[in-house]
Amino acid sequence: MIRVLVVDDEPQLLRALRINLSARRYEVVVAADGTTALDLAARHVPDIVVLDLGLPDMDGTDVIAGLRGWTKVPILVLSGRTDSADKVDALDAGADDYVTKPFSMDELMARIRALLRRYEADNAAQQTVDIGHYTLDLAAKTVRRASAAPDEAPEQVHLTKTEWAVLEILVRNPGRLVSGKQILQQVWGPAYDSQTNYLRFYLAKLRQKLEPEPSHPRQLITEPGMGYRFQP
Structure with a gap:
């Protein structure tokens, strides 16, 4: 199910969106402020984010920046701000689309479907990744020796389920810094977010x-005090 x-921060709008999205068989997670949104995104990784800019604790562009630090999931801004500068700021921060309030529910759902299709197509086109002498197939969960690799490199490499989980977070965010806390919460859960060992x-x-x-290491990089990065 798509999450x-x-x-x-408008309770009535949150309720309306929850009802309409649930009726269309989406799993819905809601937050009324930016801090809660970032926490929920780390604990329940969404497939798409629908975000207001005018939040009580921080601006929505800060939430976008926080998400873009570790994920490429589509972000659709849903805001009462109609000034073009606000739209440009949100899109420059990393939003994928912008819908102004008031809005048509049918149009919003169409925008969501379009963003999800684009995201799925992009992911499908990026199912193989090269690391060192190997090619990773993210769909098949296999690691095989690349064609140009030296003969002494093993034909296949076995990764455990946890190794795959950690690695996939990094390679699906090429070049991006991913905090250790984000990885820990996604792989092991929120109770483990301090287990850096x-x-x-x-x-x-x-x-x-x-x-x-x-x-x-040249590709699986540690950024001391900040997190980890996959360098393609």
Whole structure:
């Protein structure tokens, strides 16, 4: 089921969106402020975000920036701000579409469907990733020696379920800094968001298996004090 995170401080609008989206068989998660939205996004990773800009604790563009630090999921801004500068700011921050209030529910649903189709198409086109001497097939969950790899590289590499979970978060966000907390919450759950030793262990295992020089990694990068990055 497709999960939609709806962020708005108007209770009546949240209720209306929850009812309409649920009726169309979407799973709906709601937040009334930016802090809650970012927390829920980390714990219940959405497939799309519908976001108001005028939130009580922070501007919606800050929420967009927080999400874009680790995920490419579509973000549709739903706002009463009609000034073109606000639209430009939101789109520059990383939003994918902008709908002004008041709005037609049918149009909103059509925009959501269009963004999801585009996102799914982009993901389908990015099912293989090269790391070191290997090619990862994200759909088949396989790691095979690349055609140009040296003969001494193993034909296949086995990754555990947890190693795949950690690796997939990074490779689906190429070049982006992903915080350790985000990875911990997505893979192990919110109760583990301070267990940084887990990540050190699993990143070391992944480098041993995939990087040509594990002690000098070139693609699975640690950014001290900030997080991790996959460098294509």
